[in-house]
Amino acid sequence: MSTAARTQSPAAEAWSLLQTLMFDVQRPRFITLCSEFDVTPPQLMTLRRLDADTPVPTSEVARWLTCDASNVTGIVDRLEARGLVERRPDPGDRRVKMLALTDEGVALRDEIVRRLAMPPEPLAALPRADQRALRDILRLAVDRG
Amino acid sequence: MSTAARTQSPAAEAWSLLQTLMFDVQRPRFITLCSEFDVTPPQLMTLRRLDADTPVPTSEVARWLTCDASNVTGIVDRLEARGLVERRPDPGDRRVKMLALTDEGVALRDEIVRRLAMPPEPLAALPRADQRALRDILRLAVDRG
DNA sequence: TATTGTTATACTCTATAACTATA
DNA sequence: TATAGTTATAGAGTATAACAATA
Numbered sequence: 001m002s003t004a005a006r007t008q009s010p011a012a013e014a015w016s017l018l019q020t021l022m023f024d025v026q027r028p029r030f031i032t033l034c035s036e037f038d039v040t041p042p043q044l045m046t047l048r049r050l051d052a053d054t055p056v057p058t059s060e061v062a063r064w065l066t067c068d069a070s071n072v073t074g075i076v077d078r079l080e081a082r083g084l085v086e087r088r089p090d091p092g093d094r095r096v097k098m099l100a101l102t103d104e105g106v107a108l109r110d111e112i113v114r115r116l117a118m119p120p121e122p123l124a125a126l127p128r129a130d131q132r133a134l135r136d137i138l139r140l141a142v143d144r145g
Numbered sequence: 146m147s148t149a150a151r152t153q154s155p156a157a158e159a160w161s162l163l164q165t166l167m168f169d170v171q172r173p174r175f176i177t178l179c180s181e182f183d184v185t186p187p188q189l190m191t192l193r194r195l196d197a198d199t200p201v202p203t204s205e206v207a208r209w210l211t212c213d214a215s216n217v218t219g220i221v222d223r224l225e226a227r228g229l230v231e232r233r234p235d236p237g238d239r240r241v242k243m244l245a246l247t248d249e250g251v252a253l254r255d256e257i258v259r260r261l262a263m264p265p266e267p268l269a270a271l272p273r274a275d276q277r278a279l280r281d282i283l284r285l286a287v288d289r290g
Numbered sequence: 291t292a293t294t295g296t297t298a299t300a301c302t303c304t305a306t307a308a309c310t311a312t313a
Numbered sequence: 314t315a316t317a318g319t320t321a322t323a324g325a326g327t328a329t330a331a332c333a334a335t336a
Binding site: 180185202203204214215217218235238239240241242 | 316317318319320321327328
């Protein structure tokens with residue numbers, strides 16, 4: 001352990017460790033998953049946000065992707081061409097396009113979500129008690145945010 | 146809490162919460178940081194990997210980015226044009242280009258790393274005892290991997 | 291007038307394949 | 314022959330600006 005780590009606040013060191021987990025473990029995993037399912041990262045992120053039952057406006061997907069709305073047009077065009085997503089009118093505002101998954105889109109998203117949900121080695125290898133403690137602390141953190 | 150969450154293993158639920166933290170909190174933060182420092186995400190990732198003292202071959206950066214080596218050429222071209230990175234010969238193998246940060250590159254990387262290291266609200270707001278417990282568990286997980 | 295989504299444009303990232311220099 | 318890095322190419326993501334339809 002470095003001197004810097006010892007003098008950091010516990011939250012800072014925890015965050016640094018989380019970033020290691022995300023950059024070194026999750027990022028390669030995510031990229032591999034994308035190519036396995038033949039979707040690009042923003043396409044996968046879009047599928048994760050959408051649903052069949054509760055359509056969301058294009059602007060919401062732009063917010064979710066943290067990108068300009070003009071980019072969503074092309075991303076959705078390609079997902080729509082593959083039959084995974086559909087554009088629906090918004091009865092209340094004719095400017096708005098509502099986005100929703102098709103049945104095929106739901107199937108693909110479910111499979112992707114299932115794969116993303118599998119805990120990586122470093123977490124799965126933890127003693128059960130530590131897994132529970134980790135879960136409880138993260139629940140506390142996320143529920144507040 | 147969902148029924149699914151209750152029936153998952155603790156590691157699976159912890160991982161799901163971590164992903165929430167990463168997608169909802171870290172990703173927008175990362176993208177904002179990139180535009181603030183006028184670098185693209187792969188450029189920022191490259192700066193994070195490099196150093197002034199211990200040059201690494203181009204191939205190592207490709208591994209780090211999880212992308213083909215041909216892409217690194219352009220990414221490094223642009224960082225080099227800004228005076229942040231330099232290519233050095235490898236005395237042992239004249240095919241290899243070693244990559245290292247310039248002084249300016251070190252300064253920028255340090256500032257970026259400092260900003261990335263700031264724990265986000267959900268973590269910073271945790272009680273001190275939970276921060277320490279989180280840190281200890283993550284140390285255990287990461288040290289094994 | 292303001293907003294939603296699209297189009298046009300220029301730049302960057304990406305994988306693949308072909309190439310050069312070196313091993 | 315094999316490998317490291319580059320170049321060429323085509324497809325995708327990105328921000329910005331301008332536009333049409335609608336509010």
